[in-house]
Amino acid sequence: MPPAPLLHRYRGFVLDIDGVLLRGRTPFPGAAEALAALRALGPVVLLTNNSTKSRRGAAARLQELGLPVRAEELVPSSFVAARYLLREHGPARFWYLGEEGIPEEMALAGHTLTDPGQADWIVVGMDRRLTYAKLAQALQALLRGARLLATNRDPTYPTEEGLVPGGGAVVGALEGMGFPPEVVVGKPSPVAFQIALETLGLSPQEALMIGDRLETDIAGAQALGMDTAFVLSGISTLADVGRTGIRPTWTAPDLPSLVQDELLREGSCG
Numbered sequence: 259m260p261p262a263p264l265l266h267r268y269r270g271f272v273l274d275i276d277g278v279l280l281r282g283r284t285p286f287p288g289a290a291e292a293l294a295a296l297r298a299l300g301p302v303v304l305l306t307n308n309s310t311k312s313r314r315g316a317a318a319r320l321q322e323l324g325l326p327v328r329a330e331e332l333v334p335s336s337f338v339a340a341r342y343l344l345r346e347h348g349p350a351r352f353w354y355l356g357e358e359g360i361p362e363e364m365a366l367a368g369h370t371l372t373d374p375g376q377a378d379w380i381v382v383g384m385d386r387r388l389t390y391a392k393l394a395q396a397l398q399a400l401l402r403g404a405r406l407l408a409t410n411r412d413p414t415y416p417t418e419e420g421l422v423p424g425g426g427a428v429v430g431a432l433e434g435m436g437f438p439p440e441v442v443v444g445k446p447s448p449v450a451f452q453i454a455l456e457t458l459g460l461s462p463q464e465a466l467m468i469g470d471r472l473e474t475d476i477a478g479a480q481a482l483g484m485d486t487a488f489v490l491s492g493i494s495t496l497a498d499v500g501r502t503g504i505r506p507t508w509t510a511p512d513l514p515s516l517v518q519d520e521l522l523r524e525g526s527c528g
Contacts, residue, residue: 261295262519264508268485269464270300272454274445275320276308277470277492278513282418283323286491288514290325295517302331305454305467307410307444307474309336309383309425310357312366333454335409335425335444336360339381340367341453342443343407351376355396355428356383356409374399382432382439383409384425393431400437410444412474416493445471446478455482468513470494472504480504487516496522 265271273279273296279289296302304316304327311319317329336359343350349368354360360381361371374380374395385392400406412424429439443449451467458465462483469475470492479486488506490496491513499505510516 261299261517264519265296265299265466265517268300268466270458270460270466271296271302272305272451272458272465272467272479272484273302273513274469274471274475274492275304275306275316276416278468278489279304279320279325280323281416281492284418285323285325286512286514288512292513292517293325293327301458301460303333303454303457304331305333305445305450307335307412307425307450308415309334309339309359309409309444310386311336311359312362313337315359315362330457333450333457334359334363335383335450336363338443338450338453339383339407339409340364340369342441342449343379343381344368347379350378352379352381353377353396353399353404354381354383355388355392355432356381356385356425357387359383360409374404375402377404379407380404381407381409382425382428384412384415384423385428388428388431393435396432397435397437400432400435406432406437406439408439408442408444410474411442412444412471414493445469445474446481448478448482451479451482451484466507468516472498472502472506476506477502477504480506489513489516490522 313332340363411426414421415424467479
């Protein structure tokens with residue numbers, strides 16, 4: 259699959275995962291070949307708001323599904339959160355609402371998992387084992403002065419069976435108790451894109467963002483000055499372009515179509 263001429267203007271690529279490479283546990287046809295074609299042009303990182311896995315865990319999951327990626331190419335929001343806290347606040351004591359990706363990446367960055375009552379930060383992400391008791395523990399920690407970091411605000415998460423509650427649903431439960439997050443590091447936050455670009459070693463003007471969610475993938479990248487490619491294989495639709503006013507540089511039905519220059523000309527602003 260030779261890459262389209264339009265892609266030769268970029269030195270590297272930032273891709274979302276869910277809705278771009280796969281849905282649930284099913285890779286899209288041609289996704290692995292398209293990914294290989296992009297790598298022939300420059301380095302690739304996969305930037306995802308999914309905090310349930312660490313870099314290593316996310317790479318293992320994708321490899322199991324037939325998408326050959328290295329941990330160094332993964333930038334999940336669990337990794338972004340750990341890097342952000344270390345850079346801005348140094349090693350921190352934390353507790354979390356989420357899954358194994360958060361404590362794994364936090365520990366690798368030098369942060370210390372502690373009891374809720376001793377935590378300086380509560381780190382929040384998608385949690386498929388969320389309970390009333392865990393929310394109560396988070397509330398008590400916040401009342402004692404812990405600060406709140408959200409890995410993302412995605413309201414839903416796509417699976418093969420349909421949409422399920424995302425990390426934003428957990429954040430919303432805490433907001434409903436009067437505690438909005440002090441910082442959100444996942445897309446569309448510039449923090450996520452900056453760390454992805456640091457991983458690539460490129461400036462915003464040198465990289466192309468490829469994603470399926472207009473409000474997060476496309477708007478967030480555009481705010482940093484990145485060109486964007488919007489694929490219709492995930493959450494947002496062409497109708498959403500008109501509704502939101504978010505206009506990507508390129509629009510394609512899916513990643514293989516983008517790589518083969520099969521663009522939707524009416525939906526492309528490039």
